Amino acid sequence: MLTARYDKFCFSIYLQICHVKNDITIFFLFQICFRHSCRTKLIGSLNNKLTDEQKSFIRGTPFGWMVELTESVKISRNLLTPLISRWVERLGGFDMSAQVVGFTYLDVCLGLGLRVVGENIDLNQEGLNSDSRNLFGASQVVDIDMVYDYILKHIKVLCLEDFGKLYVLLAISEFLLPNRNGTIFSILFNIVDDLGSIGKFNWGRVVYEFLVGSICEAKLFLKEKQSTKHFHVAGCVYLLQLWSFDHFLIPNLKDCQRTTKFPRILHWMEMKAGDNVIKRSLTNNTVVADVAASAEELTNPFVKEGFEVYGRQSKGTKIVDLIKAVEQQESVLGELQKELEDLNAMMIERKNQRQHQQGKMNFSDFGEASAGHSQTPNSNHPIGCIEFGNSGDRGHVEEVHFPNQDTQESEQSNMYVRRREGPRLRVKSIAIRTPFAAFSGRKRNK
Structure with missing residues (x-):
């Protein structure tokens, strides 16, 4: 434990010296004052x-x-x-x-x-x-x-x-x-x-x-x-x-x-x-x-x-050269940092411009309706017309909702939507076909 006190040109140090003998610890405290x-x-x-x-x-x-x-x-x-x-x-x-x-x-x-x-x-x-x-x-x-x-x-x-x-x-x-x-x-x-x-x-x-x-x-x-x-x-x-x-x-x-x-x-x-x-x-x-x-x-x-x-002159000279090289590299790093900041600002500006242009395009698509297709404000799916029947006679016409591309992409990334639209077909061999493993509601022939 070291403690220092100062009084004019006086330096005091307390040394705690530990002596261990027969598992007994004895502490001696000495005060030493250094002057100059x-x-x-x-x-x-x-x-x-x-x-x-x-x-x-x-x-x-x-x-x-x-x-x-x-x-x-x-x-x-x-x-x-x-x-x-x-x-x-x-x-x-x-x-x-x-x-x-x-x-x-x-x-x-x-x-x-x-x-x-x-x-x-x-x-x-x-x-x-x-x-x-x-x-x-x-x-x-x-x-x-x-x-x-x-x-x-x-x-x-x-x-x-x-x-x-x-x-x-x-x-x-x-x-x-x-x-x-x-x-x-x-x-x-x-x-x-x-x-x-x-x-x-x-x-x-x-x-x-x-x-x-x-x-x-x-x-x-x-x-x-x-x-x-x-x-x-x-x-x-x-x-x-x-x-x-x-x-x-x-x-x-x-x-x-x-x-x-x-x-x-x-x-x-x-x-x-x-x-x-x-x-x-x-x-x-x-x-x-x-x-x-x-x-x-x-x-x-x-x-x-x-x-x-x-x-030590040669060693000192090498260190001096090293200091100069470090200063030169720091200058180059500063220039590169400035260029990096400029590029970052340019990328942010271009990103904002692209988002602004996409917003205009989406608004234009939303406001215009094609001759064969229309879209309601409350629906994310465009509406089209499909004729059902033979090519000779006209069949009945039904409205079919086509999913939007953005919505389709978002739904494709959802596992639940994919399984809901088309469940996976499980095929089992005859060897494991038992009364407890059947796809249909068929009953076993007696």
Whole structure:
């Protein structure tokens, strides 16, 4: 039995664990609270204060899409817990009942637009003397709140380069690599000092490994059933929601529209996954095992080199071609449907015309009487004259009712009428001719 409660960034799960011993069932109730620090509150608030010149400068970096983020980008409240419980570390994916669906570098590349090829970043490495770090004095620890306050205080006097360094530092530390204390890894100060070469690093890999490492610890914590009531998941947990939208989470159909926005977070951040949507998507066992890039996304150099390195470009290209073929077939089906509707309307019109013409003909036949035949309004049978007698002398004349053709056809389809008009003659052999089986009223000769 799973029940989820939400309080800010707190996720609660009640696990009812059943132990059976000597035919006695004992229930233990554990409350586990999952928290995270992935948010866009500071960076979203800062985006509202940027000038066009500052936005243009940020867009020139690999993190230019962050100027589009709002303050309300966050993971759905009941999504983190079931995904952690379904994580399979050995296979690097989530158990979605039908199969284990992988969570890979390419999901980070498509979801966040980060490069998954390049120089690796060691977050445990101590940074050397940094100009960005020196802006905060001799403080040993610098957190995201200090950087945000400094930017707001000096936003009008900071040059574009210094502003860009602090902005990228804040965005990475608050959304991509957040931790429980909000502190900033010291190596990041040295990296942002040279914005011109910031794109050479493998940002997708460091974001992926930082998040997956925390997920593995959370799953181990869930298995060991420790007495601690909460666990803090570090990293960009919103990436799990982007992965869910691509693989199994189905929002309202009216929101499911194709988009060319890249990275995909710019499209999915507007979608809200409610509790009912999450519950329905987790129980219907319908998943997309593999996700591919669209033709527009493959034009991005980060996506192109990512698919080349991980050997899925050919597969992705085939899927793109398949999507194009499906769109073309849908267009043809639409045209055929329209033609079918036109033909149907034409058939209905011709049927109405034919019925109208038949009605006129029947009315004309009903109103006219031939010289040798007549028809009364209250009778369905025409009346004719037949002479009985020899050819030499005229015999008597009688009126004979001839059945109408339509009436005759209707009577022919009636079994009772056919038997009434001409009963079937039964012929019995001599062998079975007994006093109890005779056609006529003849009596037995004595």
